[in-house]
Amino acid sequence: MGMFKFKKKQEDICLNMLEEPALLFDEEGVFANCNEAARDFMYDLGYDDEKSPETIQAFSSSLHARFEVNGKNQFEYENWKFTISKRKTTTGTLFRLLPIKGDETVTRLSLSLNIMPWGIMTVNLDDDNKIVYCNPMIGEFLGVDFENIIGFSIDDVMRVCGVEESLKKNINDQSTSFYDHAIKVNDHIKWVRMHFVPFMGDYHYCMIVVQDTSHEKMKESQFSQAQRLEALGQLAGGVAHDFNNILSIIDGYARMVKKNSSLDETTMNYLNHISKAVERGSGLTSRLLTFGRHKISKDKIVDLGKLIKDQEALISPLMDASIALSITVQEDVFIEAAPDSICQIFLNLCINSRDAMKNGGSLMVDVRKEEHENAVLEIIDTGCGMSPEVKSKMFDPFFTTKGQGKGTGLGLSMAYSLIKDMNGSIDVVTAESEGTAIRISFPLSKEVPEDYKKPLVDMATGTISGVTALVAEDEPELLDLVTGMMEEIGVHVIKAYNGNEALALQEEYEGEIDFLLTDVVMPELNGVRLAELFSACRPDSKVMFMSGYPANGQMARVPLPEGAFLMPKPINFENLKNVVASLLNNGNDNALSDVKKVTGEWKVAQ
Amino acid sequence: MKKSLTQLCVLVVDDQSESRALLRNILSDIGINQIYEAQDGKTGLAFLDSSFDLIDVIMCDWNMPQMNGIDLLRQIRSTGANTPFMMITGRSDKTSVVEAKSLGVNVYVRKPYSPTQIEAKLRAVVQRMEAA
Incomplete structure (x- = not known):
């Protein structure tokens, strides 16, 4: 028995050295052994499968019978074609299944055509331009079952895709030509380019190569x-x-x-x-x-809220009077993006919302931070909304619900690709006749813009950073004193010893000046006039007056503008600290109680 | 030589007569009465050629036929003169401001402007003239 086992093992090794499927039969023609390749092959064919009643044994027997009895030496199964080679051995007969080499080129060719990223069809010019061949890609491009279109005329097939025009002219052309057309595939619009390649010689065929050009288009x-x-x-x-x-x-x-x-x-x-x-x-x-200034702009760190708020002046004239527009933005929502792209997306979406509100409604725009990670831009309208069908296609290029010549069908698809380019995402919630909410989300930038400067007021310590003040005072000692105090708080001070000098300094200073602190009575140009001139050049800056006259007890009279802030002299450090802090806080703070708000005409000796 | 605001002699260069008249009106309200006008850069330059010492400040539009404001400025600066040059223009974009300043424009005023703005800018100009 031991010897038999050894022999069997030797036989296995010899059989497995053969690459092609090989089967061994004993002298009576009964299946004895086979190699792994044969086992795999038979397994592929469905034998020795749990579901198949036939076993390798049964298959082998039928193979043997066919060869021996019918004398056939070729074996064909589906796409497989083999020659069977038979050889006598010491223990029986060895059958080897040798693949037929000649067909390999054809197999490779048809495989290549099958995996080609272009659709290929051949039509017969002598038979009504009927399709005689097509590869599977054609099915994908035209949205049809590729095997089922064989035998149909090309024009019939194209008609299913919404192309009414006959391709006869291109097909009968003796030279290579092409044809660009939009086709409809499962209700989606796709652009294709069809190349027509006539067969040379006596063959009255034309090959049509179809390319999806939607992306290029x-x-x-x-x-x-x-x-x-x-x-x-x-x-x-x-x-x-x-x-x-x-x-x-x-x-x-x-x-x-x-x-x-x-x-x-x-x-x-x-x-x-x-x-x-x-x-x-x-x-x-x-x-x-x-x-x-629409140029292809690079991504930079932008304040999304400010950017959107700045568009208000441009958006509101586009809105019908029956549409209530409200834009609310959070401060300091920084993202890395191309500002022009954001404006373009925003404009497109707002116009869509407007068009959805033919009978008026409200358009709400909101910019905010979410979970410290995302910047969210929300555009909510109370318009006609979209059906699920329209919603599913809203980002498709060339898809439009606006009339012909009104929409390009590119607005939303461009918005979509721009948002993707900027690592953002877009979500749409819509209900017919109720409205649409569009939510665009971008990752928040970890950095702030280079030119970003925000006054930081630490109320606990009373220190301030990132603030610039222009101080105008004609008394040098007093100017130095106030400047010293301001610098101690952390305010950057530009010193001006008179009104005209203050005007010259503000003209030369390129950065922002947060506020002007000016004495009221000065030679040449008094503080009130200075404030007026200064505000004309820098309308966003704040102004505060200081005056020593009440303390001196003089009866001078200086009309201050209504609502102006006045800090009485002598100025003490604590006072100044609080007043500056609350002035920068838009005057909403209690600390301003130290400051008199001018009502009507202010008199020195009050 | 010290000059006060009202002693200034101004050359206004603008192709629109309404704009020139408007500036003349604003200037005379400020108290400036020595005002000369030119309808384009070329005329302005010809005037400066003959009476350069007379002019303290040039107030000039940017876009003009014949010779625009920037070219006029270049011509003036090429002679080595540093007469204060105030560009008063409808170009309101930042790029234009930066460009103008880099070429030697002392003061940039965006149209539409207010009389107060003009006065503030002129005062700044006078202040620097005194310092020089």
């Missing part, structure tokens, strides 16, 4: 849209410049009329309206300019 449209925007931007720049010129003339002459003291109240009111309109107009031109 979209890029192309994006590019032309970007170019259009750039041209529009240049135009806007030029218009804004002329517009500002015109506004300055309107405003200037309105002011000249206003100087006429004999004007009645109504006329004065009208003139004020003109001035206000001019102000709005110039605000609008500066917005137009920021939008118009």
Whole structure:
């Protein structure tokens, strides 16, 4: 028995040295042994499967019988083709299944065609342009079962994809040609390019190679849209410049009329309206300019809230009067993004919301931080909403619900790809006739912008950082004293020994000046006039007056503007500290009780 | 030589007569009465050629036919003169401001402007003239 086992093992080794499937039969023609390749092969064919009643034994017997009895030396099964080679051995007969080499090229070729990323069809010109061959990719491109279109004419198949035009001309063309067309596949729109390659010689066939060009088409449209925007931007720049010129003339002459003291109240009111309109107009031109500067911009750290809030002047004129627009933003929501892209996305979404609210409604925009990780931009409208079907296609390129010539169908798909480019995500919640909420989320930037400067007031210690003040005082000792105190708190001080010097310094200083602290009575230019001139140049800066006159007991009278902040002298350190802190806090703090708020005409000796 | 605000002699260069008239009006309200006008850079330059010492401040528009404000400024600066140059323009974008300042514009005023702004800027100019 031991010897038999040894022999069996030797036989296994010999059989397994053969690459092709090999089976050994004994002298009676009964299956004796086979190699691993044969086992795998038979297993692939479905034998020796738990589900199959037939065993390797049974298969082998039938193989043996077929070869021996019928004298066939070729074996064919599905795509497999073999020659059977038979050889006598000492113990019986060895059957080897040798793959037929000639078919390998064909197999490889058909495999290549099957995995090709382009669709390929061959049509017969002599038989109504019927499809005689196509690869599986055709099925994917045209949204059809590729095997089922064989035998149908190409025009019939294309008609299913929404192409009514006959391709006959291209197919019968003697030279290679191509044809670009939008096709409809399962209700989605796709752009394809079909290359027509005629067969040479006597074959009346034409090969059609189909390529999905949707991506290229979209890029192309994006590019032309970007170019259009750039041209529009240049135009806007030029218009804004002329517009500002015109506004300055309107405003200037309105002011000249206003100087006429004999004007009645109504006329004065009208003139004020003109001035206000001019102000709005110039605000609008500066917005137009920021939008118009449309170039491919790099990602940088931007304040999303500020960026969106700045668009308000541009968005609100686009809204119908029946639409209530509200934009609320949180401060310091920094993200890494291309500002122009954000504006473009925002504008597109707002226009969609507007178009969804034909009968009016409200558009709410909100920018906030979420979970310290994300910046969220939410755009909620009370418009017509979208059906699930429309929603599923809203980001598809070329898909539009607006009428022909009104929408390009690219707005949302561009928004989508821009958001993805900036590592963001977009979610849409919508209900028909109720409205749509769009939520765009970006990762928060870990850094703040380079030019970012925010006054930081530490109320506990009373220290301040990142604040610049312009101090105007004609008494050198007092100027030094106040400057010293301010610097002790942490305020950066620009010292001016008179009003005109203060004006020159603010003109030269390129950074922001948070507030002006000025003495009231100064030679050449008094503090009140200085404040007026300073505010004309820096409208966002705050102003605070200081005066020593009450302490001196002089009866000078200086009219201060209503609502102005006045700090009485002598100035003490604690007072100054609190007042500066609360002034920067928008005057909402109690500390301002140290400061007199001027009502009406302020008299020194009160 | 010290000059006060009202003693200033100003050259206004702007192609629109309404704009020039407007500035003249504002200046005379401030108390400045020595005002010369030119309708473009070329005329302005010709005027400066003949009466350069007369002018204390140039108030100039940017976009003009013949010679624009920037080219006028270049011509003036190329002679070595540092006469204060105030650009008063409808160009309100930051890039223009930076460009103008780098070329030697002392003061930049965006249109539309207010008379108060003009006065503040002129006072700043006068202040620096005294210091020089």
